[in-house]
Amino acid sequence: MFGKARLAFTNGVLSTQWLSRALEDAGIKVGQRDKIRAELQRPGSKIRAYLHGEVPDVLTSLMKRAKAEGGTVRLALYELGDDELCKAIIDAEDVVEVILSNSGRDEQTKAWDAGNAPFRKRLRDAGVVLTDRLFNNNHIGHNKFAV
Incomplete structure (x- = not known):
């Protein structure tokens, strides 16, 4: 700290x-x-x-602090495959903004962005401010920060 x-x-x-x-x-x-x-x-x-x-605690504490102090949390993520974090973001949808990159190609199904797509939909459906950072090749935006 x-x-x-x-x-x-x-x-x-x-x-x-x-x-x-x-x-x-x-x-x-x-x-x-x-x-x-x-x-x-x-x-x-x-x-x-x-x-x-300690990452989940840090992220959820930022969102709680933003709610308590009238702030905003901006998250840039390259993978969101965690139900608990997704729920925490949705619960804080009024104080959080997310930039979500695409996940890579699934080795078995060959589907593009298969890992992030369901979480991207959940965030959008919940009204979270979401910016897509999508690459049209085999690359991912390797973002991992919260401000």
Whole structure:
């Protein structure tokens, strides 16, 4: 914490050695994509908590502060695949603006933006101010910040 500014880092899925051991301890084999995805989405998962670090708390505290003090939170995200964060954004729709990049091409279905598309729709349907940052190639806008 620096004055009113906070920052947080995730541990990310790139912590492969730790993640492969943690998945094994949870009875999930590397390569079981659906089980891994479900574990990463499950509230209360120790793996999920380790990977996301303090980021959810920082983001939700910013939105609570904006509501209390009459501010606005501007989020720039390249992936939004988390139900809890999506719900928090929707709950704060009157004080939040989002720039959401496209996710990459799904390896199995070959669908473009398959990861972000359902969350993009949920935000739009809820009335969240949303700006699309879409690339028409294999690139993604690698934004990750909140102001």
